[in-house]
Amino acid sequence: MKPKSLNHPHADPFQHFMDVLRSPDLPESSISFLQSCGRPLHLARGEAAELREQEQRTAIFVSEGAAKLVGHVGADREQIVAFCFEGELLILSVTSHTPYTLQALTECRLLAFPAGDLITKVTEATSSAIVERTFLALDQARDASVLLGRKTAQEKLASFLVSMVDRIGVVGPKIIALDLPMSRREIGDCLGLTIETVSRQLTALRNHGIIKTYGRSKITILDMARLSERAVQASCTT
Amino acid sequence: MKPKSLNHPHADPFQHFMDVLRSPDLPESSISFLQSCGRPLHLARGEAAELREQEQRTAIFVSEGAAKLVGHVGADREQIVAFCFEGELLILSVTSHTPYTLQALTECRLLAFPAGDLITKVTEATSSAIVERTFLALDQARDASVLLGRKTAQEKLASFLVSMVDRIGVVGPKIIALDLPMSRREIGDCLGLTIETVSRQLTALRNHGIIKTYGRSKITILDMARLSERAVQASCTT
DNA sequence: CGACACTTTGACTAACGTCAAGGGACGTGG
DNA sequence: CCACGTCCCTTGACGTTAGTCAAAGTGTCG
CATH class of the missing domain: 1.10.10.10 (Winged helix-like DNA-binding domain superfamily/Winged helix DNA-binding domain)
Structure with missing residues (x-):
């Protein structure tokens, strides 16, 4: 299967992000701020994201392709904790005991935000789509626990x-x-x-x-x- | 062991909640709003919480005691997805496939908020302690996946x-x-x-x-x- | 077309679950 | 304060599920 090489249905990942977020009444100043703090990442299939801002919690928007969040136990045992597809938002861990890496499942385009900035800026506008997505991720993680445990x-x-x-x-x-x-x-x-x-x-x-x-x-x-x-x-x- | 029957170190659960939240510059109007929408729950050991507001996502603050969030698989298999101790905040699932119940581990005093209200009100003030706690819960859930899976x-x-x-x-x-x-x-x-x-x-x-x-x-x-x-x-x- | 990686299948093993019995802790009533 | 009953915990023997190891088969890509 050819990984349907990216044909850029969303030429601008940031525009795609704003579309998905659906916060039309976000002031212009916030938009440009978000744009400035969103760092684009382009990963080849299998490549791991370089997350420079690891001191801070990071939110990753998937504009194209698919990725996985992998937890590592010791040397070679690993557990995929989340898959993440186009249009989804992934909140990375920072307080966890386990180290995690984000890896591309297919070639993909991502946008990395420092989560703090994202939230304070966006909640200025209508009820935050990002907080909603965080809740969704939480629900998924809990369902995963039930699945894995029982x-x-x-x-x-x-x-x-x-x-x-x-x-x-x-x-x-x-x-x-x-x-x-x-x-x-x-x-x-x-x-x-x-x-x-x-x-x-x-x-x-x-x-x-x-x-x-x-x-x-x-x-x-x-x-x-x-x-x-x-x-x-x-x-x-x- | 006597379940050290509640001696009310925090006479007022809401005050306890505000202390833990640490948003000193929250306007008076928000405080009284939060107080009005927080529903106190007092559970005996083993008792399950009656969550009337299940259409909406609920946040539960644990003022005293300890509780567990249980996911149910079919009839009798169950998986504890989170424990929750004094001073912690639990975000309940609504989009999950699995049904969950909240049960008291020991006699406990809780405060139930519609999560939407909580967030929109609190983010008006400093960066939200609640969003932080949601992130924490997410981290814990992901660590749980690694634990359970590998x-x-x-x-x-x-x-x-x-x-x-x-x-x-x-x-x-x-x-x-x-x-x-x-x-x-x-x-x-x-x-x-x-x-x-x-x-x-x-x-x-x-x-x-x-x-x-x-x-x-x-x-x-x-x-x-x-x-x-x-x-x-x-x-x-x- | 051929190499390589991924997948499927089979035989065997180990870890954890199940079933069953015994022991200890806790709490109540005498 | 002790005795007793109950529930929970512990231990043992055995079974089952999924993991391990190994080999053959199949898709994909150069």
Whole structure:
């Protein structure tokens, strides 16, 4: 799969950022301030971001491509804590015990802001889209905990596919198409599984007629209902 | 152990909240607004919070006692996503797939705010302590992912104890005392382990002379260095 | 077309969960 | 203050899931 080399649908990442933020009544002075403190990053596939401003908390806007936030345990064990796709905002950790790195899943264009500046400037305007996105990230992180702590390999993979459908799925009349920008290893790192287990579970889903795979990265969901069922999207009636 | 029945060191939870927030230049009007929208909750040990305002995102301030945020997978599997102690602020999920409940670990006094109100009012003043705490919660959630996904039972327990020392430990000249407000089951739910595994790992730490236990809830750390070592507080040099 | 990396599959192992029984702590009532 | 009952914790034996190791298969890109 060619990583659909960036054709710049958003010629200016900053403009893209402002579009997504949707704070129309932000004063001109704030806009130019944000523009000045947003540092553009262009990463090749697999490259790690150089985060100079590590003393301060950083917010990363993904204008094009996809990235992953990886936590490192000791030398070689790693855990993907978040995937981040086009138009999403990622808040990096600073008070964490674990060291994290941000790496490109595909070639991508990012915008790095010192989070403090971002928030104080933006909250001057309407209710902050950034705080909302932080909350969203928090919700995702908590769901991840539940997934990692209490789901089986089968359920983890189904949950993963469901969330990918939500975020980057192409919904057709009867089937849903997915083109995953991450490898089996990266899926495994995200779910706390090994590459082999991911592969086995994909095979199981294929054998049950729930999904079909084409090449390494393309998947179609044939039976979304049964997939969600396996993800146990926690239907407890408490 | 008697749950040291609340002796009200902070007679007024709201005053306690304002003290912790430390936004001295908040205008009087905002203060009274916050006071009016903060709903006090008094939970008995084990009781679950009734969250009426579930349509909106809620922030919970813990004035006294300790609580847990529990995610539910299907009928009976549950995962503790966060513990929350005195003076801490918990942001509840609303966009999550998983249903969560807030339950008292010990008898406790809480203050529930609609998060939107809290933020718009407080950011009028100095840089928001609440946004900072949200970030902190996010960091903790991400560390939890790493722990759950890539640590062994041994490492999980050591990490858990280290973080408890940080948050509620009583540091003495050579040893550190902990009085855990949660049961083995709750520790297990937090670490994605069973009660038996928690118990076995505690025994292992005891046999290695790293900790001592007194009764069910009291632990002293004899060798903090070796404990941290086992927690693999990720010392990768990238 | 060929090399290489990624993926799949299989056989085996280890870590943690499950099931079951016994022991200790805590709190109540005598 | 002691006795007893209950709940929680600990320990042991065994089972299951997912990890490890190894090899073959398949896509992708030069």
